[in-house]
Amino acid sequence: MNPPDRGKRGRVDTDEETTAPGDFKRTRLGCKDHDEHLGRIRERSLKRLSHVDYTVGWICALPLEMAAAVAMLDETHDGNTLKTHNDINTYTLGRIGLHNVVIACLPTNGYGTNNAAAVAAHMSASFPCLRIRLMVGIGGGVPGELDIRLGDVVVGNAVVQYDLGKTIQDGRFQRTSNLQSPPHNLMTAVAKLQSNHISVPSKMSAILSEMLERHPPMSNYTDRSLLEDYLFDNSYDHNEQFTSCRNCDRSKLLERPNRVNKEPKIYYGVIASANRVMKHGKTRDQIAQEFNVLCFEMEAAGLMGHFPCLVIRGICDYSDSHKNKQWQGYAAATAAAYAKELLSVIHPNETQKKPVIATSFTTDSFRFEQIDSRQTNIKTAHAKTCEWLLHHPGYMTWLDPTKFSQHNGFLWIKGKPGAGKSTLMKFAYLRAKRKTTQNGVTASFFFNARGDELERSTAGMYRSLLLQLLERLPDLQEVLDTPDLVLRYQRRSFAWETQMLCNLFVEAIERLGQRPLTCFIDALDECGEDQVRAMIEDFENLGQHSFETGTKLSICFSSRHYPHIDIQHGQQLILEDQIGHGQDLEKYVRNKLRAGTGKFVEEIRTEVLKKAAGVFMWAVLVVDILNKEFSRGRNFAVRKRLQEIPAKLSELFKDILTRDNENMADLLLCIQWILYAKRPLKREEFYFALVSGLDPEQAMAEWNPEYITADAMNLFVLILRDDLRALHIQGERYQYPLFVALANGHRDAVKALLQLEHSPSKDNITARLEYGRDFAAYKGQTLLSWAVEKGHKEIVQLLLDKGAEIDLKDSKSRTPLSWAAGKGHKEIVQLLLDKGAEIDSKDSSSRTPLSPPFSKSSPKTCRRGDPSCNLPAAK
Numbered sequence: 001m002n003p004p005d006r007g008k009r010g011r012v013d014t015d016e017e018t019t020a021p022g023d024f025k026r027t028r029l030g031c032k033d034h035d036e037h038l039g040r041i042r043e044r045s046l047k048r049l050s051h052v053d054y055t056v057g058w059i060c061a062l063p064l065e066m067a068a069a070v071a072m073l074d075e076t077h078d079g080n081t082l083k084t085h086n087d088i089n090t091y092t093l094g095r096i097g098l099h100n101v102v103i104a105c106l107p108t109n110g111y112g113t114n115n116a117a118a119v120a121a122h123m124s125a126s127f128p129c130l131r132i133r134l135m136v137g138i139g140g141g142v143p144g145e146l147d148i149r150l151g152d153v154v155v156g157n158a159v160v161q162y163d164l165g166k167t168i169q170d171g172r173f174q175r176t177s178n179l180q181s182p183p184h185n186l187m188t189a190v191a192k193l194q195s196n197h198i199s200v201p202s203k204m205s206a207i208l209s210e211m212l213e214r215h216p217p218m219s220n221y222t223d224r225s226l227l228e229d230y231l232f233d234n235s236y237d238h239n240e241q242f243t244s245c246r247n248c249d250r251s252k253l254l255e256r257p258n259r260v261n262k263e264p265k266i267y268y269g270v271i272a273s274a275n276r277v278m279k280h281g282k283t284r285d286q287i288a289q290e291f292n293v294l295c296f297e298m299e300a301a302g303l304m305g306h307f308p309c310l311v312i313r314g315i316c317d318y319s320d321s322h323k324n325k326q327w328q329g330y331a332a333a334t335a336a337a338y339a340k341e342l343l344s345v346i347h348p349n350e351t352q353k354k355p356v357i358a359t360s361f362t363t364d365s366f367r368f369e370q371i372d373s374r375q376t377n378i379k380t381a382h383a384k385t386c387e388w389l390l391h392h393p394g395y396m397t398w399l400d401p402t403k404f405s406q407h408n409g410f411l412w413i414k415g416k417p418g419a420g421k422s423t424l425m426k427f428a429y430l431r432a433k434r435k436t437t438q439n440g441v442t443a444s445f446f447f448n449a450r451g452d453e454l455e456r457s458t459a460g461m462y463r464s465l466l467l468q469l470l471e472r473l474p475d476l477q478e479v480l481d482t483p484d485l486v487l488r489y490q491r492r493s494f495a496w497e498t499q500m501l502c503n504l505f506v507e508a509i510e511r512l513g514q515r516p517l518t519c520f521i522d523a524l525d526e527c528g529e530d531q532v533r534a535m536i537e538d539f540e541n542l543g544q545h546s547f548e549t550g551t552k553l554s555i556c557f558s559s560r561h562y563p564h565i566d567i568q569h570g571q572q573l574i575l576e577d578q579i580g581h582g583q584d585l586e587k588y589v590r591n592k593l594r595a596g597t598g599k600f601v602e603e604i605r606t607e608v609l610k611k612a613a614g615v616f617m618w619a620v621l622v623v624d625i626l627n628k629e630f631s632r633g634r635n636f637a638v639r640k641r642l643q644e645i646p647a648k649l650s651e652l653f654k655d656i657l658t659r660d661n662e663n664m665a666d667l668l669l670c671i672q673w674i675l676y677a678k679r680p681l682k683r684e685e686f687y688f689a690l691v692s693g694l695d696p697e698q699a700m701a702e703w704n705p706e707y708i709t710a711d712a713m714n715l716f717v718l719i720l721r722d723d724l725r726a727l728h729i730q731g732e733r734y735q736y737p738l739f740v741a742l743a744n745g746h747r748d749a750v751k752a753l754l755q756l757e758h759s760p761s762k763d764n765i766t767a768r769l770e771y772g773r774d775f776a777a778y779k780g781q782t783l784l785s786w787a788v789e790k791g792h793k794e795i796v797q798l799l800l801d802k803g804a805e806i807d808l809k810d811s812k813s814r815t816p817l818s819w820a821a822g823k824g825h826k827e828i829v830q831l832l833l834d835k836g837a838e839i840d841s842k843d844s845s846s847r848t849p850l851s852p853p854f855s856k857s858s859p860k861t862c863r864r865g866d867p868s869c870n871l872p873a874a875k
């Protein structure tokens, strides 16, 4: 994503007295009108002014024109944060009379029709409710019948792009330009002002004096007393040696009557526009005659198509070789003054905010099945447990707005698998939600590795967070009102992309103003690592930006101990180290261990707690195991049983799986269902399925769908309240419980299924496997061919030790050796050869392990030991 660009964004000053929630700093420049409507406008804008409140878009080409435009504002608003994410314009926002106006300037040295079009496109995207669009600045006049003088104003009732055309046979240029008219509503207003001026003089001079009063340094924009207005014969060219016309031949000046009234005059007519400067008297007159042109400029033609606007030009030269810059300031000011006068005759009712783009979006487009199933399925904390979190210094610091600089709004709760992070997160989320202020939002997302794609991806997370945010604060739905998004949405193939969602999330947060947002995001490790990495990076930028702009954004993550990904600024809380968490565990064991009282029982409790080492799930499982012994009256066996129980959760699962061998068939079903289950099973369900034991050899066997009958499914699904359809899909995709466990990112199950003894080197084996979205196996791939293809040598060894059939062909008729040779896994090739793998079995394309790799032509065989052969020479 584009990280929030800190340099360009306005800082919200929270200490400003006038800053209301969602408001931004406003500087009064002074204004005179106090009618009722103005009062209402002010009231509204004090409450909150958003991008839809701006109905007048005003574009300038040059900084000096921008200065004149800004000087016309009765009030400025500081709100560049209102623009869309990829908008590179810099805006000045403010009010003129009853209108909220947004002003933008073309980039320095970036004049011309194309630049104008780009600026206009961004402005329209960021401010979808613009009803009045103005292009205001300076232009070159055409002296002629109308006696246009420097400083006068030309209002374009039509625009023509005169450089459009083709060169025809005799080398002449034939223009193909058409006249383009401004929008009807603007022409109506222009007509009204034009008719006013028949009886009442223009207010332009008054507007200019008022401007000077407010901005005394701008006298060069209002004072024309020292400016000279020379008009030379169109056949007399300026001597380019000189910058001014001081040395030009005065005898070539055209004689014009003196104007008694120095007030600028207003002319209405055709404005000629092109990407080239008009500075030649004869050409000027020739084109002017062709189209009846009053003024030449360089931007309007780029706007009329996408940004239908009224072009207003103050005349600063005569479009001939004598042009110079003397008059530019004054001409820019008269044009701006005309624009201001025009706005005064347009009633705001005519510009009431109606988004120009009717959006077909609703927040429903973010919704997906199971959007909050994980959160719902996490068991609510046991009575009074988790309370400690609310008084934890780290947690309190995180929520303390005065300490944001310490953590940029981030808290990261880490803990071992099964420690109880999700339960704690749900508790914290529900408490925070209960305490949410009227203005604030509390949102959550709980990743679920065993869920659908969206349940375990950051795209799903953004969709869920956006849904919660935009439903709670409907005004933020404005982020959906961008032409780009609406266009995409109208396409049939529309699908939310992570980047798009991330941008929308950032934009929504930028519109929060002073309203606080708190997010709880659980189980980052259940999402693909690359996605999490990108998301954390985006959030860090967002956190930094929020801190700088005073946005109250607080994010709480939880995950396993995640060595590779971290944030630079943030509070961290290790769950198993917390005294409060230990006390919760103790309370649980005290309440649930049904062993009565006595010193012996106290000792057992202490030992359980010590061995649990903060892992809640371990304690839950062990308490149940011990209760079984107690209930049989076998108190004597309890201590020994407890000593035997492995301290590691994954080992405990394995122990539970292998201990009891009764009811094997049922339990095989159970373990398979657990692995295939679409939603995570409740802890008790999981235990229920696991605790009776399972033969691991059987668990490694291929799943036979005929074995699991519809009745058995229905029964089990009834218990699990699960989604049958989704189970089918997963079942079809992967034939082995191990594959399902890998695809679901279920590391403990993978370890249990592979029967890996606890040792660091064996831990490395499972660490190197691909989990979740990274896992891939094609349809019909066998366990051994998968391990071989991916180059997992230890697992190949393990499977062979367990008696995997070495030459078993997969659905592509390839043997493990064929895969190993094809992929160039030399050590595995050797391993398979040592175990007696067949070297010339043919696959479906008649290739054998001896076929040279990567040859797509007719399969050949190479000799063992050849450089091109992946099989070593026979011993």
Ligand SMILES: [Zn+2]
Binding pocket: 237, 238, 239, 244, 245, 246, 248, 321, 322
């Ligand atoms: Zn000259």
